[in-house]
Amino acid sequence: MQNTEWVPEKLKGAAFFLAWLAGLFLIAGLAWFLSRPVRADISMRNINTVLKNARELRQLEAPLADKSIPRLKAAKAAQLGTWYSLHNSEDRAVVFSIMTDGILAPYLLFVSPRGEMGEPIPLGAHSAQMLERLPREVLQTYRKRLLAGDALLSGEKK
């Protein structure tokens, strides 16, 4: 009789524990998933403000992954940064970050339809101060990888 009571008690404990974990995952997951469009919008607005302050006429329009690009290609290209289409230009923009000493420094690069890249524009005040301290080789490596991402989006093999 004792044994039969013990098993449901143990199962009840495990189920209770799993319910707590599932609840926490569910709340956090829903909060992050449902707020994604709002977060993307806030980020884009902030980036556009920074571009305006830097007297850059080009402005971000929308994330490129939302448009007519195959999902697999977009996912591969997004491994290093988020790609955006522009309001008043044929160019693309990519927002990426470089990690130094545990801090992620965000930058933006414009890429022309022919695959030419501009200079990185620092998005944060910290990124601006870090840009002059970054070794050129690190930036070069990031540029090469971003160019590979751009080639994927353009459908060209470079």
Next chain:
Amino acid sequence: MKNNTIQSPIFWGNHAPLSTLVSAGLMIMATSRLAFALALTVALVWVNMLTVLIVSVGKPILPKKGLEILRVFLASFFGSLYLLFSYFVNPFLAMEITFLITLAPLYCIGSGICRRTADLDPEDAVLKAFLEALVLGSILIALALIREPLGFGSLSFPGGPQGMAVLVFSGTLYFPVRVVAGASGGLLLLGYGLSLFRRFKARHSGGEAKQ
């Protein structure tokens, strides 16, 4: 179950931030800038207080088995909520310190605050959690106040479209010492901080013994 005692001194005790070194990573990474240290102090207070509050208030409805694991998940949950709110308020700063915020729950669990406050009243438990997070936060801010002016030649505060407002010190005789801004500078300061801490701790425990 009234227990008003906060047994171990929060700055010199056995669980003080410099005594356990659970937070060594934070002290090296988050102190390069004042804005990072301030934002992380709020994160530490938020995660510590809410985790301890839920653990002590929800004692009757928390599972007995697997409670340690559940505390880890609770702390991570509150850390993730803080990061989410930060993205709404200040996306660039949130982006920059994402990795640091993920370390706040680790500090909360590593310091053992939930275990140590298990027998206290909820008010005392939350107060202790708040004070412990504040002590670590004060150390981070103090180190940042040394490192940022020396390493970057500036002082930063959270806010503004670029994530932080930066006051740059200018002058012909002033130039930043770059090594202080890097991880090596953080380690150097941490070493000095530790030796000072040991000296004062020895003096403090000597005074207590005399009494």
